[in-house]
Amino acid sequence: VREALGAGAVVDLFGTIEGYGRARDLVEAAQAAGVGVWPITEHGLATLTDTVTPQGIVAVCRHLHHTDLRAVVDPGNERHRFADEGPRLVVVLASVADPGNAGTVLRTADAAGASAVVFTEGSVDPYNGKCVRASAGSLFHVDIVRGGTTGETVRTLRAAGLTMLAADAHGPVDLDEYADAGGLSARTAWLFGSEAHGLPTGVADIADARVKVATYGLAESLNLAAAAAVCLYASARAHHRPGAVHPAAVREAPS
Amino acid sequence: VREALGAGAVVDLFGTIEGYGRARDLVEAAQAAGVGVWPITEHGLATLTDTVTPQGIVAVCRHLHHTDLRAVVDPGNERHRFADEGPRLVVVLASVADPGNAGTVLRTADAAGASAVVFTEGSVDPYNGKCVRASAGSLFHVDIVRGGTTGETVRTLRAAGLTMLAADAHGPVDLDEYADAGGLSARTAWLFGSEAHGLPTGVADIADARVKVATYGLAESLNLAAAAAVCLYASARAHHRPGAVHPAAVREAPS
Numbered sequence: 376v377r378e379a380l381g382a383g384a385v386v387d388l389f390g391t392i393e394g395y396g397r398a399r400d401l402v403e404a405a406q407a408a409g410v411g412v413w414p415i416t417e418h419g420l421a422t423l424t425d426t427v428t429p430q431g432i433v434a435v436c437r438h439l440h441h442t443d444l445r446a447v448v449d450p451g452n453e454r455h456r457f458a459d460e461g462p463r464l465v466v467v468l469a470s471v472a473d474p475g476n477a478g479t480v481l482r483t484a485d486a487a488g489a490s491a492v493v494f495t496e497g498s499v500d501p502y503n504g505k506c507v508r509a510s511a512g513s514l515f516h517v518d519i520v521r522g523g524t525t526g527e528t529v530r531t532l533r534a535a536g537l538t539m540l541a542a543d544a545h546g547p548v549d550l551d552e553y554a555d556a557g558g559l560s561a562r563t564a565w566l567f568g569s570e571a572h573g574l575p576t577g578v579a580d581i582a583d584a585r586v587k588v589a590t591y592g593l594a595e596s597l598n599l600a601a602a603a604a605v606c607l608y609a610s611a612r613a614h615h616r617p618g619a620v621h622p623a624a625v626r627e628a629p630s
Numbered sequence: 631v632r633e634a635l636g637a638g639a640v641v642d643l644f645g646t647i648e649g650y651g652r653a654r655d656l657v658e659a660a661q662a663a664g665v666g667v668w669p670i671t672e673h674g675l676a677t678l679t680d681t682v683t684p685q686g687i688v689a690v691c692r693h694l695h696h697t698d699l700r701a702v703v704d705p706g707n708e709r710h711r712f713a714d715e716g717p718r719l720v721v722v723l724a725s726v727a728d729p730g731n732a733g734t735v736l737r738t739a740d741a742a743g744a745s746a747v748v749f750t751e752g753s754v755d756p757y758n759g760k761c762v763r764a765s766a767g768s769l770f771h772v773d774i775v776r777g778g779t780t781g782e783t784v785r786t787l788r789a790a791g792l793t794m795l796a797a798d799a800h801g802p803v804d805l806d807e808y809a810d811a812g813g814l815s816a817r818t819a820w821l822f823g824s825e826a827h828g829l830p831t832g833v834a835d836i837a838d839a840r841v842k843v844a845t846y847g848l849a850e851s852l853n854l855a856a857a858a859a860v861c862l863y864a865s866a867r868a869h870h871r872p873g874a875v876h877p878a879a880v881r882e883a884p885s
Contacts, residue, residue: 486852594767598861601738602859605859
């Protein structure tokens, strides 16, 4: 709710006395912004939310943005963490229907420094309540693009100069080896499919590489949100810690 | 269900005709193991599960193991990935009540090569249905320890020679810097607290370091399962890719 208020998305606030008492700063910020602040009973609150244990305050929000993919790849877009070069990190959710997974990946993408998250056709509505809560405010921090097929999205991002990497538990390229070889220093779009159905047919073939996260125990794979965290933080390290030199470079140095 | 069968945990199998038809190998494996295989209607299946869209087969399992923490730190334990030195990677869930998060961390711990996951007092029951499903079979791949306070657990693991790292969004030590300095090559136990309440009071103080995952965007932190994935895979890289030399070593090499 705090992030939604900060983004100017809140229309009305409903809360219990206890809820408001725990978050006086929210009430003050809402009143300062001209947002209606309404008291409500526990029972009334329960009818407004689909959570089992609501936290005492509910915000009614307007939809904020329907960013076009062309705006995302525009070098002048202020969401980019690095000036004058277009987006350095973009996430594409390819028909990801699970709202908890989608919201968690959205939060991780924000934390890893991504400037946009694309929800392709067949993906969950980013305004799904569970997705919004799992995003923990990150819905308001990055550009959200909705719709378009995965194929169209991949073509647009590649045309804008991004390297397209498809996360694939059966992919031929090992993430660590790819990172150590310097591949992740490029501007990158990561493509994640649904855990149940994987990447849409044919999509992995138009990516620049199908990258797998190695497993060292008996688990065959990671869940979507965990795999995305490992992949996106590998990119974050490559982008934000350029001092980390790769083993290949070390082997070439005289001993 | 396949992993439970492999672990000898299944007592009875109940499934619809369609469910069995999609997994004939499971039926054969169950029959070979002397497990009862019973047909059931869709309606009957719904009464046996708490999922909204069950996958057609339900297994009734016995509880398998209640590993003692002393067995986990025994160098002779066959679960260890590296012989003769005791566990190299252990995960402690400190009062983690959310079953989905706990099960996902369990799956990630398995994938990263951990030999045991400890559910301390106040953590969810590892046999909670949602935790079992989120673990995707990893419940049967690693040693599971239940109970004991977080403080007792930390003391036992440290006494066995493991470095105790507490994941803490407000910790003073940066994960990447710690990894680059070689800190993760040690035998390590990672401590994760609940997302709502963080680490239990005083526990962070008895860890060897409180380690944070840096955030590069506007998100304040990662969710528990995502943070655990980043931390545990940083350890996996240090343990399984010893060829990856640290920047400090590179800077010392002549140019």
